[in-house]
Amino acid sequence: MSALTHPARRRASRSVLWHVGALLVLALVLYPLFWVIGSSLKPSEDIVGGLELFPTQPVFEHYRKLYDGIADIPVSTFFVNSLVLAFGSVAGVLFSCSLAAYAFARIDFRGRNLLFSLMIGTLLLPYHVLIIPQYVLFQKMELINTYVPLLLGKYLATDAFFVFLMMQFMRNLPRELDEAARLDGCGHPRIYWHIMLPLSRPALITSSIFTFIWSWNDFLGPLLYLNEPDKYPVSMGLKMFIDQDSAADYGGMVAMSVLALLPVLAFFLAFQRYLVEGAATSGLKG
Amino acid sequence: MTDTQAAPAPSPPEERPAPRKAPAASGRRRARGENLAGYLFMSPWIVGFLLLTAGPMLASLYLAFTDYNLFDSPRFVGFENFTEMFSDPRWRKSVQVTTSYVLVGTPLKLAAALGVALLLNKPRRGQGFYRAAFYAPSLVGASVSIAIVWRALFSDDAVVDRSLQVFGVHVGGWIGDPDMVIYALVALTVWQFGAPMVIFLAGLQQVPRELYEAAQVDGASAWRRFRSITLPMISPVLFFNLLLETIHSFQIFASAYVVTNSKCGPADAGLVYTCYLYEQGWTNLRMGYASAMAWMLLVSVGLVTAVLFWSQRRWVHYEEDVR
Numbered sequence: 001m002s003a004l005t006h007p008a009r010r011r012a013s014r015s016v017l018w019h020v021g022a023l024l025v026l027a028l029v030l031y032p033l034f035w036v037i038g039s040s041l042k043p044s045e046d047i048v049g050g051l052e053l054f055p056t057q058p059v060f061e062h063y064r065k066l067y068d069g070i071a072d073i074p075v076s077t078f079f080v081n082s083l084v085l086a087f088g089s090v091a092g093v094l095f096s097c098s099l100a101a102y103a104f105a106r107i108d109f110r111g112r113n114l115l116f117s118l119m120i121g122t123l124l125l126p127y128h129v130l131i132i133p134q135y136v137l138f139q140k141m142e143l144i145n146t147y148v149p150l151l152l153g154k155y156l157a158t159d160a161f162f163v164f165l166m167m168q169f170m171r172n173l174p175r176e177l178d179e180a181a182r183l184d185g186c187g188h189p190r191i192y193w194h195i196m197l198p199l200s201r202p203a204l205i206t207s208s209i210f211t212f213i214w215s216w217n218d219f220l221g222p223l224l225y226l227n228e229p230d231k232y233p234v235s236m237g238l239k240m241f242i243d244q245d246s247a248a249d250y251g252g253m254v255a256m257s258v259l260a261l262l263p264v265l266a267f268f269l270a271f272q273r274y275l276v277e278g279a280a281t282s283g284l285k286g
Numbered sequence: 287m288t289d290t291q292a293a294p295a296p297s298p299p300e301e302r303p304a305p306r307k308a309p310a311a312s313g314r315r316r317a318r319g320e321n322l323a324g325y326l327f328m329s330p331w332i333v334g335f336l337l338l339t340a341g342p343m344l345a346s347l348y349l350a351f352t353d354y355n356l357f358d359s360p361r362f363v364g365f366e367n368f369t370e371m372f373s374d375p376r377w378r379k380s381v382q383v384t385t386s387y388v389l390v391g392t393p394l395k396l397a398a399a400l401g402v403a404l405l406l407n408k409p410r411r412g413q414g415f416y417r418a419a420f421y422a423p424s425l426v427g428a429s430v431s432i433a434i435v436w437r438a439l440f441s442d443d444a445v446v447d448r449s450l451q452v453f454g455v456h457v458g459g460w461i462g463d464p465d466m467v468i469y470a471l472v473a474l475t476v477w478q479f480g481a482p483m484v485i486f487l488a489g490l491q492q493v494p495r496e497l498y499e500a501a502q503v504d505g506a507s508a509w510r511r512f513r514s515i516t517l518p519m520i521s522p523v524l525f526f527n528l529l530l531e532t533i534h535s536f537q538i539f540a541s542a543y544v545v546t547n548s549k550c551g552p553a554d555a556g557l558v559y560t561c562y563l564y565e566q567g568w569t570n571l572r573m574g575y576a577s578a579m580a581w582m583l584l585v586s587v588g589l590v591t592a593v594l595f596w597s598q599r600r601w602v603h604y605e606e607d608v609r
Contacts, residue, residue, distance in 0.1 A: 007385075018410065019410075019412070022405060022412075023407070025405070025420075026416065026419055026420070029419070029423060030419065032423075032436075032439060032477070033423075033426075035435065035439065036431070036435045048443065049444065050294075051445065051448060056485070068433070096330040097330065099330060099331075100327065100328055100330065103324050103327035107324040107327060107452055108320045108324070109324020112324065115331075119331070124587075124591060126536060126580075126583055127582045128537060129343060129583065129584045130343065130346070131580075132342075132346055132580060133347065134338060134342050134446075135347045135358065136345070137337075137347075145418055152336050152338070155330065155334075156330050156331065156333050156337065156476060157333075157334050162482065168590040177290055183295075188323040189323075192327070210327075217429040219429075219543075219544075220540060222538055224568065234430075235429065237429060238430040238431065238434065239544070239588055241434075242434070242544065247408050251605075253464075255437075257430075257431035257435060258431075258432075260429065260430070261429070262432050268418075268422055268425055270568060272418040272421075273414075275421065275425070276417060276418055276421050276484055279421065279484045280485060284529070
């Protein structure tokens with residue numbers, strides 16, 4: 001009996017030790033996120049110097065001040081713009097990347113391997129090689145200050161990462177399904193629409209959430225292409241705060257930052273399994 | 287996702303022999319139909335590739351040899367942009383800043399990712415919770431919000447400064463200090479170790495348990511087991527992470543731009559390559575020079591990638607039989 005309890009007790013104490021270690025690392029890692037939430041409830045003068053995470057007397061003035069908007073633009077405008085861009089991006093990725101993924105996974109066309117290599121090549125290509133000529137292109141088409149430059153690529157499957165992710169998933173679906181459908185006289189369009197898309201739902205969800213979050217966080221695109229504040233997404237609205245350069249007024253900035261983080265964190269909490277699994281499968285960018 | 291492959295080596299879709307049921311004539315027709323369907327399905331991607339990737343690449347290669355301000359037509363100047371670049375002290379500074387960012391940030395980030403992955407590798411209660419929580423920063427790290435948080439945390443007399451003072455270290459704020467600002471950016475990238483960590487975890491799950499059991503029987507120490515089993519077994523995953531993180535580090539922009547208050551300062555200490563590219567292209571409207579810079583970046587990243595691929599023969603261990 002005692003011979004049994006001894007290793008068990010040692011195991012239990014090691015497990016406690018492990019949890020203590022993991023929680024310490026976790027506290028360090030999540031500190032900035034708690035800090036920003038706590039600071040948005042502090043009076044302005046306590047934000048930078050204060051070491052306590054949450055104020056004893058929370059103040060909501062920073063959020064109340066956001067009601068007045070930033071530089072005469074209501075904060076809701078930025079959020080609506082961000083949502084338009086994010087949902088527009090999701091629709092584009094679902095449409096174009098799933099088509100390409102299906103072709104790579106299930107259609108035996110000539111030159112498939114060449115196109116596949118080109119697609120993988122674009123994954124390793126630094127994006128900044130393209131921004132200047134793309135900008136020139138959109139400028140010549142008089143599309144600066146519209147959302148077209150920010151969305152067009154999503155509808156043309158330029159996000160190779162999602163093509164790859166969906167293709168991996170589709171290739172693992174049993175072939176018997178579409179073989180049977182083909183014998184019944186279904187063509188590729190119907191197989192894609194009625195069989196593959198419904199079955200690929202996990203890959204489509206993962207791609208949608210990543211697309212939403214990346215679009216929501218995107219800063220370089222709007223910075224280059226948008227020059228009217230009422231078209232700005234949240235990321236650029238935040239930048240306007242910085243440009244006002246009132247270094248002392250962290251209050252409004254921090255409150256706005258919290259609002260900007262909320263949708264991403266909500267998505268994360270709701271879909272964390274998809275996100276982590278998706279990142280593990282192909283792990284690009286995170 | 288149902289399958290968690292450790293290192294998804296992008297393998298081309300497997301060729302499969304066309305089903306030989308029909309006679310040859312209809313087989314050819316079938317092949318033609320397949321080609322048509324394939325190109326139809328691929329058409330958005332093909333248009334995107336030509337219009338937004340291949341076309342712009344060629345265009346920027348041409349622009350790199352011109353003087354172009356976006357309004358007058360481009361004037362061909364030969365190698366002038368490149369000769370100017372090599373004698374431009376600010377360009378050299380941006381190369382130096384970016385290089386130190388990549389060389390310091392990437393190893394630290396991967397070390398943190400591997401360390402925490404090893405910690406989380408044993409199946410325990412709450413494993414999934416920890417894995418998700420550590421992954422969270424990777425989702426928000428590139429956002430302007432977090433860059434603002436970083437600026438606040440690393441400014442004078444703020445949280446980081448005061449915490450270090452507790453240990454008797456007085457460095458002041460990092461953001462306004464030319465020697466320290468790059469480390470604030472490094473800290474931001476290390477903070478996002480969750481993405482490579484998740485990939486490491488997937489790789490660690492693939493290591494056969496019996497190897498460890500055998501080593502344990504032979505009395506190998508924990509360090510020895512890590513050196514001789516874990517590291518070689520996950521080296522493909524390590525390579526994959528190293529490649530991607532390096533390529534991404536070269537392209538840091540938004541966080542540097544915001545953390546340093548859109549100036550990439552102080553005194554150019556935070557002038558990462560893309561920041562300088564943006565300044566030349568969009569502030570000074572020197573699109574030709576910026577294109578030349580972009581191509582230098584592409585060539586450098588290409589070289590680094592080639593070196594990494596060449597080096598993997600020496601240290602990356604691929605299993606003969608993938609289970």
